[in-house]
Amino acid sequence: MASTSALVWMLLVLALIAANLPWLSERVFFVKQPKGGVKRAWVRLLEWLTLYFVMGFIAMGLEQKLTGDYHLKHWEFYAINLFIFMVFALPGFIYRYDLKTHFDKHGS
Numbered sequence: 001m002a003s004t005s006a007l008v009w010m011l012l013v014l015a016l017i018a019a020n021l022p023w024l025s026e027r028v029f030f031v032k033q034p035k036g037g038v039k040r041a042w043v044r045l046l047e048w049l050t051l052y053f054v055m056g057f058i059a060m061g062l063e064q065k066l067t068g069d070y071h072l073k074h075w076e077f078y079a080i081n082l083f084i085f086m087v088f089a090l091p092g093f094i095y096r097y098d099l100k101t102h103f104d105k106h107g108s
Contacts, residue, residue, distance in 0.1 A: 004066055007062060007066065011055075011058070011059060011062060014055070014058070015055045015084075015085065015088055016088045018051040018054070018055050019048065019051065019052075019055075019085050019086075019088035019089035019092065020088070020089055020091055020092030021047070021051065021092070022044040022045075022047035022048045022051065022089075022092070023044060023048075023089070023092035023093050023095065023096035023097075024092050024095070024096070025039075026038070026039055027039075028043055028047070029047060029050075044096075048085075048089060052081075052082065052085050055085070056078075056081070
């Protein structure tokens with residue numbers, strides 16, 4: 001079995017990838033192509049929020065598996081995790097709404 005430290009790092013990398021997926025994919029929930037081929041911003045935010053909760057459930061399961069128990073957390077813990085997930089999503093957001101338009105404009 002992998003060490004606890006390695007599993008935590010894998011969880012962080014998975015969260016980084018999950019936070020950026022809504023801005024890098026044009027499919028709605030990675031399944032359906034939207035009408036007109038362009039996904040709206042509110043759909044991207046809904047996907048992002050859904051992935052936040054999915055990552056939370058994965059982290060809760062990992063905590064249960066590693067420690068044998070789930071420790072009670074208060075609202076501050078979840079607020080901090082939400083903002084960390086926002087920071088993780090920043091590269092995808094910047095690519096989507098800033099860099100992609102420059103790349104498309106200049107044909108790179």
